[in-house]
Amino acid sequence: MAGKTDGSDGDTSVVTKTHTRTQRPPLYKVLLLNDDYTPMEFVVHVLERFFGMTHAQAFEIMLTVHKKGLAVVGVFSFEVAETKVAQVMDFARRHQHPLQCTMEKE
Ligand code: TYC
Numbered sequence: 001m002a003g004k005t006d007g008s009d010g011d012t013s014v015v016t017k018t019h020t021r022t023q024r025p026p027l028y029k030v031l032l033l034n035d036d037y038t039p040m041e042f043v044v045h046v047l048e049r050f051f052g053m054t055h056a057q058a059f060e061i062m063l064t065v066h067k068k069g070l071a072v073v074g075v076f077s078f079e080v081a082e083t084k085v086a087q088v089m090d091f092a093r094r095h096q097h098p099l100q101c102t103m104e105k106e
Contacts, residue, residue: 028081029072033100
């Protein structure tokens with residue numbers, strides 16, 4: 001390579017992106033749905049038992065579901081949300097109440 005003094009061979013170079021993005025785990029909302037048959041006290045108990053709410057918090061959220069049709073009762077990782085939904089659905093089924101609990105990606 002006559003005349004070249006910089007050590008390069010003239011080939012195309014690649015610039016590697018070294019900037020890294022922080023990985024945040026996806027979060028899932030757990031939703032409680034209203035129905036006409038599940039007793040209010042049962043829903044309050046579910047919210048205390050599975051979502052660690054005080055009686056006052058649980059009563060307030062239960063009323064929101066009753067009036068609006070649904071409410072977010074917590075936000076969790078996929079595995080925790082899945083477990084909460086399964087626990088609520090199993091508990092409601094064992095007590096023969098039609099209470100529905102679902103999850104959706106935030
Ligand atoms: N609507 C029910 C009733 O009047 C109470 C209720 C509240 C049911 C919240 C489900 O997720 C629910 N007995």
